[in-house]
Amino acid sequence: MLVSILNIVISGLLMGGLYALIAMGLSLQYGVARVLNIAHGEFIMLGAFITWVLYSVFGINPLVSLAIVGPVIFIIGFILYRTLFTRLRISSASSAAFEGNSMLAAFGLLFIIQNIALAIWGGDMRGYSYLNFGVNFLGAVFAANRLLALAFAVVIGLAFYIFLARTRLGKAIRAAAQDPATAGLMGVNINLVLALCFGLGALMAGLAGLLISMCFPIYATMGLEYTIIALIVVVLGGLGSIPGSFIGGFILGLVGSIVSSWQPALAMAAYYVLFMLLLLVRPKGIMGK
Amino acid sequence: MRILEGEGVTKYFGGLAAVSNVDFHIDQGEIVGLIGPNGAGKTTLFNLISAALVPKPGAIRFKGEKITGLKPYQICRLGVARTFQEVKVFGNMPVLENVLLGSLFGTSTGMSSADAAREATGLLEFVGLSAVRATPAKDLTLANQKRLEVARALATKPELLLLDELMAGLNPTETAEAMELVTRIRDKGITIVMIEHVMKAIMSVCDRIIVLHHGEKIAEGTPQEIATSRTVIEVYLGE
Amino acid sequence: MNTIRDIFKRPLVPGLISLILLILLSTLPVYGSDYNVILLTAILMYVIITVSWAIFSGPTGYISLAPAAFFGVGIYTMAILGEPLPLLVVVVIGGLVSFILALIVGALTLRLRGVYFAIFTFGLVVLIKELLLFWEISITGTRGRFVVLESNTTIYYVMLGIFVALMLTAYFIRRSKFGLALQSIGESEEAAAHTGINVTLVKVITFAISAFFMGAAGAIIATRWTYVDPYVAFNPLFSFLPVLMAIFGGVGQLYGPVIGAVIFAYLEEILLTTFPYYYMLIFGIILVVVILYLPTGLVGLVQKLWKRSSGEQHANT
Numbered sequence: 001m002l003v004s005i006l007n008i009v010i011s012g013l014l015m016g017g018l019y020a021l022i023a024m025g026l027s028l029q030y031g032v033a034r035v036l037n038i039a040h041g042e043f044i045m046l047g048a049f050i051t052w053v054l055y056s057v058f059g060i061n062p063l064v065s066l067a068i069v070g071p072v073i074f075i076i077g078f079i080l081y082r083t084l085f086t087r088l089r090i091s092s093a094s095s096a097a098f099e100g101n102s103m104l105a106a107f108g109l110l111f112i113i114q115n116i117a118l119a120i121w122g123g124d125m126r127g128y129s130y131l132n133f134g135v136n137f138l139g140a141v142f143a144a145n146r147l148l149a150l151a152f153a154v155v156i157g158l159a160f161y162i163f164l165a166r167t168r169l170g171k172a173i174r175a176a177a178q179d180p181a182t183a184g185l186m187g188v189n190i191n192l193v194l195a196l197c198f199g200l201g202a203l204m205a206g207l208a209g210l211l212i213s214m215c216f217p218i219y220a221t222m223g224l225e226y227t228i229i230a231l232i233v234v235v236l237g238g239l240g241s242i243p244g245s246f247i248g249g250f251i252l253g254l255v256g257s258i259v260s261s262w263q264p265a266l267a268m269a270a271y272y273v274l275f276m277l278l279l280l281v282r283p284k285g286i287m288g289k
Numbered sequence: 290m291r292i293l294e295g296e297g298v299t300k301y302f303g304g305l306a307a308v309s310n311v312d313f314h315i316d317q318g319e320i321v322g323l324i325g326p327n328g329a330g331k332t333t334l335f336n337l338i339s340a341a342l343v344p345k346p347g348a349i350r351f352k353g354e355k356i357t358g359l360k361p362y363q364i365c366r367l368g369v370a371r372t373f374q375e376v377k378v379f380g381n382m383p384v385l386e387n388v389l390l391g392s393l394f395g396t397s398t399g400m401s402s403a404d405a406a407r408e409a410t411g412l413l414e415f416v417g418l419s420a421v422r423a424t425p426a427k428d429l430t431l432a433n434q435k436r437l438e439v440a441r442a443l444a445t446k447p448e449l450l451l452l453d454e455l456m457a458g459l460n461p462t463e464t465a466e467a468m469e470l471v472t473r474i475r476d477k478g479i480t481i482v483m484i485e486h487v488m489k490a491i492m493s494v495c496d497r498i499i500v501l502h503h504g505e506k507i508a509e510g511t512p513q514e515i516a517t518s519r520t521v522i523e524v525y526l527g528e
Numbered sequence: 529m530n531t532i533r534d535i536f537k538r539p540l541v542p543g544l545i546s547l548i549l550l551i552l553l554s555t556l557p558v559y560g561s562d563y564n565v566i567l568l569t570a571i572l573m574y575v576i577i578t579v580s581w582a583i584f585s586g587p588t589g590y591i592s593l594a595p596a597a598f599f600g601v602g603i604y605t606m607a608i609l610g611e612p613l614p615l616l617v618v619v620v621i622g623g624l625v626s627f628i629l630a631l632i633v634g635a636l637t638l639r640l641r642g643v644y645f646a647i648f649t650f651g652l653v654v655l656i657k658e659l660l661l662f663w664e665i666s667i668t669g670t671r672g673r674f675v676v677l678e679s680n681t682t683i684y685y686v687m688l689g690i691f692v693a694l695m696l697t698a699y700f701i702r703r704s705k706f707g708l709a710l711q712s713i714g715e716s717e718e719a720a721a722h723t724g725i726n727v728t729l730v731k732v733i734t735f736a737i738s739a740f741f742m743g744a745a746g747a748i749i750a751t752r753w754t755y756v757d758p759y760v761a762f763n764p765l766f767s768f769l770p771v772l773m774a775i776f777g778g779v780g781q782l783y784g785p786v787i788g789a790v791i792f793a794y795l796e797e798i799l800l801t802t803f804p805y806y807y808m809l810i811f812g813i814i815l816v817v818v819i820l821y822l823p824t825g826l827v828g829l830v831q832k833l834w835k836r837s838s839g840e841q842h843a844n845t
Contacts, residue, residue, distance in 0.1 A: 036643060036646065036647075038593075038650060084816065084820070087820060088819070088820060091820070091823070096589075096642075099642075099643065100589065100591055100642070101819050101823065103591065103646060104591065104771065104775070104815065104819050105815075105816050105819050105820070107593070107768065107771065107815065108772075108812045108813070108814075108815035108816035108819065109812070109816065110768075110812070111768055111808055111809070111811065111812035111815075112809055112812035112813055112816070115805045115806070115808045115809040115812065116809060118805045119805040119806065119809065224654060224764065225654060227650075228650065228651035228654055228655075231647045231650065231651065232647075232651070235644065235647060239643065263662070263666075265658060265661060265662040265665065265666070266658075266659075266662055268651075268654065268655055268658045269655065269658065269659055269662075272651070272655050275648065275651075276636055279636050279637060279640065279644060279648070280636070283640050283644060339722055341718065341721075341722070360721070360726070361718075361721040361722050362721050362722070362723075362724050362725055362726045362727070365721075365722055365723060365724040366724050370722070371722060373718075373719065377716040377718060377719035378715075378716070378719070379711070379712045379715035379716060379719065379720075380715055380716075381711075381715060382708075382711065382712070382715065386708060389708070390708060390709065390712055390720070390723050390725070391723050391724065393705050393708070393709075394705075394709060394723060394724035394725045395723050395724030396724070402705065441719075441723060442723075444723075445723060445724050
């Protein structure tokens with residue numbers, strides 16, 4: 001009995017860690033750069049597929065790929081923001097119009113990226129085996145790769161949190177999130193910061209994709225579901241709150257684990273029930289202002 | 290009769306109290322001025338009355354009935370109308386349609402389209418906008434857009450009208466016209482509360498003045514009393 | 529140039545054009561080939577979904593990403609009820625189920641800021657798909673359903689009927705008090721609320737009306753597809769396409785989404801067999817380009833050119 005509770009809790013934390021990482025990236029993009037990036041899941045998918053290609057074609061260890069996938073996805077995100085979204089910011093009549101337009105542009109990106117992947121790799125499931133052995137932990141057995149994924153998710157999340165709280169650039173980002181105009185006046189290169197944030201958000205998605213590819217099969221249309229989950233986590237944590245997304249990710253992971261132990265197919269339904277409760281009772285989420 | 294009363298009205302944004310424990314009353318038929326330095330909480334107080342925001346804590350009563358917790362459209366239909374500091378007209382609609390919406394939806398009983406059109410046309414005449422009835426609202430001058438907002442508010446048949454900085458951005462001629470409009474509205478029997486920075490207007494038109502500072506009510510009285518009040522002068526000079 | 533404009537402004541002309549179009553469309557099965565009928569059915573379907581989307585998201589600015597969900601609900605209604613009940617009844621029920629679903633979604637989300645609405649509608653199609661999958665696998669034990677067959681002509685006429693009903697509804701909404709209120713919400717929701725309009729109610733009802741037609745269209749097209757399962761019925765593509773078509777055409781006027789839908793529906797039919805992934809890729813690129821450079825759509829562009837050529841100017845009055 002205790003073992004199965006432990007099983008559920010740790011499974012929940014494993015998924016939660018990934019959700020937290022994904023949601024923090026999205027929260028950064030929406031909270032600071034004000035782009036509701038519904039193509040977020042596609043960056044996860046790209047990270048997963050690049051890792052898989054590097055492993056199965058070039059034999060590169062996924063953990064080594066961290067150093068490749070991260071920068072590559074970051075650059076893609078950064079360039080996308082500098083070209084597409086910055087242009088959109090200039091041409092949008094108001095910030096509300098920009099939010100709408102950027103979400104629609106992201107919708108277009110979703111289909112572009114997904115179909116590029118479908119064209120290259122087709123719709124079948126792919127996967128590889130890495131660190132697939134079991135690890136005994138407090139009486140229950142967990143796959144080593146999942147524990148590793150959790151460890152990395154937490155480490156990346158904490159590193160990012162410290163980056164935001166302690167470094168100069170991190171403080172500039174927080175200033176830009178609060179009040180872009182004033183931050184600009186105080187010498188913060190606001191356009192650079194916004195693009196960096198978007199790129200960082202994409203990077204976190206890409207790394208999450210890498211970690212996911214270590215544990216689960218991947219396929220070109222896998223992004224959509226992760227995007228939806230990330231969006232719910234961001235609402236749960238509070239729109240614009242990155243610590244909220246971190247906590248919210250783990251909460252959703254636990255909820256998913258509990259529901260999955262009973263009926264795996266109802267996990268998304270459970271997330272939506274939680275979503276609906278939030279909308280009724282506390283739309284601003286756990287840490288929303 | 291007290292047409293509007295507020296008890297302990299408070300509103301926090303994060304840790305900051307925009308409005309703090311304000312008690313106020315407005316008597317029927319008055320023109321009351323609401324003044325104070327920028328950021329004193331004047332527009333926030335209007336927002337709390339019109340239900341754009343909810344006071345927490347505090348209660349507001351209109352004609353003796355509690356209105357805190359109602360939605361804006363309900364408060365409008367009860368008889369409280371307002372204008373906005375940043376003018377919110379329906380830009381892509383013709384002027385007449387802007388006012389028509391007030392007649393169609395803002396009254397407690399509703400009316401037929403024909404009657405509403407008649408009322409709206411009459412109101413355009415009252416505020417002096419008949420000539421531009423077909424112009425899209427976004428193409429009007431600022432002064433005319435403000436008149437339009439007033440006409441739209443009047444279309445909802447209010448007993449109480451809240452005017453938020455009606456005279457901001459107007460030149461002296463337009464300001465005088467606005468002041469004259471305010472008196473004509475009062476002559477129709479409508480109680481008015483106006484937020485203003487243009488002191489001359491406030492002093493000449495208002496029966497009573499309430500002064501806010503940092504969200505608190507610091508003074509209240511006739512224009513004469515307020516003009517000579519030490520507290521008020523310090524607050525304005527000290528800023 | 530001016531004379532053409534003046535002709536269009538005369539009250540009977542758009543009505544006359546619509547009547548001629550309607551006559552041509554109604555008699556199509558008589559003079560057109562089977563292929564034409566099937567093609568026009570598909571085009572009408574896209575026009576219905578797109579115009580329905582634009583009825584709500586156009587004036588209010590609340591971007592719905594749920595058309596695929598309502599469309600799919602209609603499809604599945606036909607799959608489940610198509611056998612026992614008469615065709616038209618099921619089409620209406622399909623619309624009604626979508627209507628009720630939209631009422632619930634709207635009541636939950638339209639009291640809040642637009643971003644909650646966008647997020648909720650975005651995931652809706654996946655949610656319903658997974659619920660149906662669970663239902664089919666765990667409870668009924670089936671996987672997918674066969675839908676009752678109808679002739680191409682029947683399907684065409686039902687779709688045409690839904691189209692006409694939709695256009696009439698859209699037209700009357702626009703001309704009514706309700707439509708005026710709807711427009712004011714898009715202009716300034718706060719001012720609309722303070723002018724006595726129950727903005728939440730207006731939004732929810734409009735959203736539900738738009739969902740009704742999407743559901744009805746789904747119900748009838750299911751008879752063409754003959755086999756449906758949750759993956760086929762709930763495809764995010766049907767949320768993407770109406771958005772693309774409406775924005776390309778231009779949401780300012782009623783006929784903007786119609787034009788956009790006709791163009792892209794035709795393109796899709798042609799490209800679907802030749803370049804399956806590439807055409808969706810191209811459509812995605814087109815959406816991004818349109819948002820960047822043509823936000824008012826084709827109709828907006830034409831209007832701008834017309835204004836420039838007739839030398840109109842708006843002086844401050």
